[in-house]
Amino acid sequence: MKRLQDYSAAELARFEEAAKEEYKAYQDKGLSLNMARGKPSPEQLDLSDPLYDLTREQVGVKAEDGTDCRNYGLLCGLNETRRLFGEIIGAAPENVIVCGCSSLNIMFDYVSQGCTHGVGGGTPWLFEKDRKMLALVPGYDRHFSVAEYFGFQLVNVPMTPTGPDMDLLEELVKDPSVKGMFCVPKYSNPDGVTFSDETVRRLAAMKTGADDFRVSCDLAYVVHDLYGEASDRLANVFDFARQYGTEDRFIAVASTSKITFAGAGVSAVAASDRNIAEIKKRMTVQIIGHDKINQLKHAYFYHTLKDIRAQMSRHATFLRPKFETVLRVLDEELSGLDIARWSKPKGGYFISLDVTTGSAKYVEELCRNCGVTLTPVGATFPYGKDPDDRNIRLAPSFPSVEEIELAAKIIAASVRLAACRALKNN
Ligand SMILES: Cc1ncc(COP(=O)(O)O)c(C=O)c1O
CATH class of the missing domain: 3.40.640.10 (Type I PLP-dependent aspartate aminotransferase-like (Major domain))
Known part of the structure; x- marks a missing residue:
């Protein structure tokens, strides 16, 4: 795939038009999605309900x-x-x-x-x-x-x-x-x-x-x-x-x-x-x-680390498909264009997305206007200031896989739009 910066003016205009159309179609859906909450989902919390239900007789x-x-x-x-x-x-x-x-x-x-x-x-x-x-x-x-x-x-x-x-x-x-x-x-x-x-x-x-x-x-x-x-x-x-x-x-x-x-x-x-x-x-x-x-x-x-690992593999059955959905969508929608980089973690709670320098706040705004809440841009830096305005933290643990798929597509469309703007401004 060709890097976006190597597109001709006509190609770039077509690319931007397509991203705009896609973005508009998502906007018309009136969605409300949240990719900012770095916390366990209700299904994950359910895994520990036996702890909640323990009685005095059981525990002593x-x-x-x-x-x-x-x-x-x-x-x-x-x-x-x-x-x-x-x-x-x-x-x-x-x-x-x-x-x-x-x-x-x-x-x-x-x-x-x-x-x-x-x-x-x-x-x-x-x-x-x-x-x-x-x-x-x-x-x-x-x-x-x-x-x-x-x-x-x-x-x-x-x-x-x-x-x-x-x-x-x-x-x-x-x-x-x-x-x-x-x-x-x-x-x-x-x-x-x-x-x-x-x-x-x-x-x-x-x-x-x-x-x-x-x-x-x-x-x-x-x-x-x-x-x-x-x-x-x-x-x-x-x-x-x-x-x-x-x-x-x-x-x-x-x-x-x-x-x-x-x-x-x-x-x-x-x-x-x-x-x-x-x-x-x-x-x-x-x-x-x-x-x-x-x-x-x-x-x-x-009792032991082994018991903890067993619990964590139960958590992973919920988390893995969510992480993989984000990564798949980013890969399908953005790879090869050289307008974003993202981490592919084997654990934890977050995916870090770096977009074109000077564009993260704009991506956040585009997402917000399409019903997707992101972690405030800048939050991953001291004083809330990302000097390159580039980093976006994605938190896929809480929403459902279906919500994540939609949110990731909207994020990708927003990244494409922001990259077009950055290219045109340069
Ligand atoms: C890196 C990191 N440390 C600590 C915490 C909070 O941990 P605790 O609930 O033990 O205070 C979080 C919560 O998101 C976290 O991401």
């Missing part, structure tokens, strides 16, 4: 060690849940603290702690007037929001197919005012990239200007594979960190938000002995104990 009240889960105690969580998260994250159970329902909450609290009390014996980050964090872009808006909330200046580091641009990152971390970064090393939000072993190694090996530089490894999608054994594999960051003596650099978090119930599951943090001790010291002041009954209920169904 006691944890493995005899603790009555209805009462205070076990700040770090049930042994069985710590073991499970240890397996999910790849850490020893003693280095895991099981918390409430949200891993984002854990990350927020950790940054907050760094700001007010410092980490690793360092000066409180708030005392650093020019404090910075690295922002892997495109990335997860809530990570950026946490950093922005605490007054960090965000410095963009572009993502590549193997993780962040490590050459640039290694340079930037030499600045002692760069205090940390968030990352989603498996099935990143939004491009679905899994960091290569070499990227993980370099993150552990690199020299940082700040001794209290911290990487929050957000393992939100660590078991969220779409293709079982054929899916991506992530190296264990703590194994590399031990090799380089940088265990204190990493804080890993995960949750069951997209395994069981979003916002009503269980989350956990894993870190080095020293970091766990520091977090525990703060947590002791913050809370007497998290929701152990929910942990007990989760432990009733999920």
Whole structure:
């Protein structure tokens, strides 16, 4: 297929006319479709209803060690849940603290702690007037929001197919005012990239200007594979960190938000002995104990990583056709024209679509006027600003396959129209 930029003026006019007609036909349907919601569908939530329906008789009240889960105690969580998260994250159970329902909450609290009390014996980050964090872009808006909330200046580091641009990152971390970064090393939000072993190694090996530089490894999608054994594999960051003596650099978090119930599951943090001790010291002041009954209920169904993987393959039966529908439509409608690129993730919750530079907002507007809601363009960058106005995050998990097919066709028609406009303007 010929690239759009190689079309003659007459060919381009015909191409644009066809895209306009198609777009108009969709517009006449008066649709209302949403590709912005990165959350499980109702069918996926149904998978965990047995958890919802558990009774006291089934679960009992006691944890493995005899603790009555209805009462205070076990700040770090049930042994069985710590073991499970240890397996999910790849850490020893003693280095895991099981918390409430949200891993984002854990990350927020950790940054907050760094700001007010410092980490690793360092000066409180708030005392650093020019404090910075690295922002892997495109990335997860809530990570950026946490950093922005605490007054960090965000410095963009572009993502590549193997993780962040490590050459640039290694340079930037030499600045002692760069205090940390968030990352989603498996099935990143939004491009679905899994960091290569070499990227993980370099993150552990690199020299940082700040001794209290911290990487929050957000393992939100660590078991969220779409293709079982054929899916991506992530190296264990703590194994590399031990090799380089940088265990204190990493804080890993995960949750069951997209395994069981979003916002009503269980989350956990894993870190080095020293970091766990520091977090525990703060947590002791913050809370007497998290929701152990929910942990007990989760432990009733999920003993090992194998049980979790079985659940995730049930999720994948719903998610796979949705991802494949988007990818098929984009392929049929856009490939070869050289007007868009998109990720083909083997897991996670998103597909990242890059359109012609300067066109993403226009694509969003065209979609909106045709009844398709997209994640606001810019949301995948700090301060809501995509400097190239190029990236669009597609979230196919929630709508039905039929809705996704239609939405993807409208998105593709909009991308074609926007590309025509960009070509004509240049
Ligand atoms: C990368 C990432 N991290 C964290 C979260 C939120 O996780 P939790 O529900 O555990 O707070 C999400 C939710 O979409 C996410 O995409």
